[in-house]
Amino acid sequence: MTLDLVLFLVLALVAVASALGMLFSRNAVYAALYLVLNFVTVAVFYLLLSAPFIAMAQVTVYAGAIMVLFLFVIMLLGSDALPKSQVLPWQKPLAIVMSVLLAAEAAYLLVTKARPAGDVLPPTELVNTTENLRQLGNALFTDYLLPFEVVSILLLVAMVGAIVLTKKEKGARQ
């Protein structure tokens, strides 16, 4: 066992445990905080995969902006725990069985059929420089310029849509 592998296994354990914690916590605030832990763990995986810019974007956008928005809405709605009610009693066991089937099938296919060739190189000293950011920006503003502009319009439309959806209409009937 080498250091990289130990780091990977410990982080994988934290990631799966926090995802399960998100799944099974009754309180929505706890679920959101577990999900923050999961996002930060995935950011460390990105660092291990020599992608420091994506790691930082993950922390700022996902763990920062998106989860703050989630927590804000949870507290705004003030309904963090739902009353117990079973409309479909057979739904939960069936869902668990089908998810286990999905996981088994995906693992079988990935390990036997779609086995990707190659290993992940450990990050080198190049990751500590601005080389990654420079190449990423270069590709983003040359080869991927059109998608970049489309994303900017998409963000604008999403912002306007969110404001229009939540705005109280003037003279709306109560």
Added chain:
Amino acid sequence: MKYAVEPPRRTMIPVDYYIILSAILFTIGVLGVLIRRNALIIFMSIELMLNAANLAIVAFGSVIQNFSGQIFVFFVIAVAAAEVAVGLALIVEIFRTKKTIDVDQMSSMKG
């Protein structure tokens, strides 16, 4: 990414490990969508699935030493941010109308 000099030989993690971890996280997200009734937690599970897919994309991109994977993930993160803004606005609006975020109660289309 091209290395100017051969990096020092350290251990290599097989990319299968990342893909299996990604599959596990994705399955947990699917399970969350299926068994939870709180609309916010269902939404969080969707974010978890997006994250699992991102992890797989970056792992593959790291193996083929290409930047396209990281750029795709960058776009996925931007689209996820837009999706969360609109989705949470919709949930707030549904809560105003129906006074609940239980998806079992959202069975009618009459508003």
